[in-house]
Amino acid sequence: MVQSGNIADIYRLRGNLERAEEFQLRGISLAEQIGDLAEQSRQYGGLAQIHFLRGDLDQAAEIHGKSLSIAEQLGDRAEQSRQTFNLGNVLKDKGDWAGAAEHFRRSLALAEELGMPLAEGARQALAEAEAHLSGGNA
Numbered sequence: 001m002v003q004s005g006n007i008a009d010i011y012r013l014r015g016n017l018e019r020a021e022e023f024q025l026r027g028i029s030l031a032e033q034i035g036d037l038a039e040q041s042r043q044y045g046g047l048a049q050i051h052f053l054r055g056d057l058d059q060a061a062e063i064h065g066k067s068l069s070i071a072e073q074l075g076d077r078a079e080q081s082r083q084t085f086n087l088g089n090v091l092k093d094k095g096d097w098a099g100a101a102e103h104f105r106r107s108l109a110l111a112e113e114l115g116m117p118l119a120e121g122a123r124q125a126l127a128e129a130e131a132h133l134s135g136g137n138a
Helices: 002-013 017-034 037-054 057-074 077-093 097-114 117-131
Strands: none
Touching: 002 017, 002 037, 017 037, 037 057, 037 077, 057 077, 077 097, 077 117, 097 117
């Protein structure tokens, strides 16, 4: 499963989103077959990123939401922080700055609590969203 995700990442980085999606779906299928919810959450997150890169924001949001739901079910706070941050980025690109700010705020709180490097990115994204909401249009 991890190998499928890693291969998908390589294809995604090279811009071959079709092949990336193929390997991401393989990873999801394998994780589902063996009942590995943590891996399912990670694999869904990767698939959502592919849709985000394609500009399919509705599908990206739906799949990030699925990944987040699994992470919440497992109590995986690090994955919750990552997926909440990713959902914030999708909402920002959809023009929902208030929703984005809410997600960045939640991601930041989790990332700070866990000492994750993601905290800095979430802090910057939250500042951008808040500036936009206050009329600063960062």
